[in-house]
Amino acid sequence: MTILKSDQEIGIMREAGRIVAECHALIADMIKPGITTVAIDQMVEKHIRARGAVPSFKGHHGFTASICVAKNDVICHGFPDDVPLQDGDVVTLDLGAFYNGYHGDSGWTYAVGTVSADIAQLMKDCHQSMLLGIEQAVAGNRVGDIGYAIDSYAERHGYGNVRQFTGHGIGKDLWEEPAVPHYGRQGMGPQLKNGLVLAIEPMFTLGDWRAYVESDGWTARTVDRSICVQYEHTVAITDNGPEILTKL
Numbered sequence: 001m002t003i004l005k006s007d008q009e010i011g012i013m014r015e016a017g018r019i020v021a022e023c024h025a026l027i028a029d030m031i032k033p034g035i036t037t038v039a040i041d042q043m044v045e046k047h048i049r050a051r052g053a054v055p056s057f058k059g060h061h062g063f064t065a066s067i068c069v070a071k072n073d074v075i076c077h078g079f080p081d082d083v084p085l086q087d088g089d090v091v092t093l094d095l096g097a098f099y100n101g102y103h104g105d106s107g108w109t110y111a112v113g114t115v116s117a118d119i120a121q122l123m124k125d126c127h128q129s130m131l132l133g134i135e136q137a138v139a140g141n142r143v144g145d146i147g148y149a150i151d152s153y154a155e156r157h158g159y160g161n162v163r164q165f166t167g168h169g170i171g172k173d174l175w176e177e178p179a180v181p182h183y184g185r186q187g188m189g190p191q192l193k194n195g196l197v198l199a200i201e202p203m204f205t206l207g208d209w210r211a212y213v214e215s216d217g218w219t220a221r222t223v224d225r226s227i228c229v230q231y232e233h234t235v236a237i238t239d240n241g242p243e244i245l246t247k248l
Contacts, residue, residue: 019047030043037093055096065080200233
């Protein structure tokens with residue numbers, strides 16, 4: 001069931017999103033060769049709790065960390081570890097904050113040191129596709145309009161567009177209906193209404209879009225071990241158009 005949020009509820013989610021955005025700002029300042037994702041995870045949890053919230057991911061379906069880590073060929077849902085990041089790595093750090101009964105959720109891809117030109121362009125284009133998808137998050141459109149905007153951009157630029165994992169509704173629960181695939185047909189799928197809040201999170205690869213999940217039951221990688229990046233915002237559909245909630 002799709003759950004629409006009141007202006008008051010969106011206000012709370014705006015604060016949850018701000019906490020998430022603060023974490024990403026802190027990550028951007030500390031990401032560099034030599035740092036570990038365990039250290040980042042500890043920082044994120046400390047900041048979220050200091051702001052009166054709790055990490056959305058920790059304990060969610062048994063996940064044991066505050067951030068999901070996707071380094072290089074990992075697509076999503078990887079765990080933090082104590083292996084230092086190296087120059088040229090690319091890593092997506094996805095995190096959420098549960099504040100006053102509501103979630104905010106945002107993932108971001110970070111270059112560690114200097115990455116290759118093709119990876120830098122992949123990051124730029126995946127980010128742009130997210131913005132194009134967000135532009136379609138207006139009342140009266142359909143979920144398929146979001147997916148079409150993202151997928152057609154991926155096709156034009158020759159990227160793999162991951163299909164096994166999707167965006168989602170978000171609110172009191174971290175994952176709510178509807179699912180938001182990053183592919184689709186214009187005018188198809190559930191209709192978007194004011195008060196709906198979505199996590200829009202395209203994942204682009206330099207090769208095959210297909211994924212496999214490791215034996216831990218969580219970590220998803222590209223089947224051809226090609227690089228994957230991801231960008232995600234929590235977005236409210238309002239009378240004034242889409243509002244990004246996970247921002248400072």
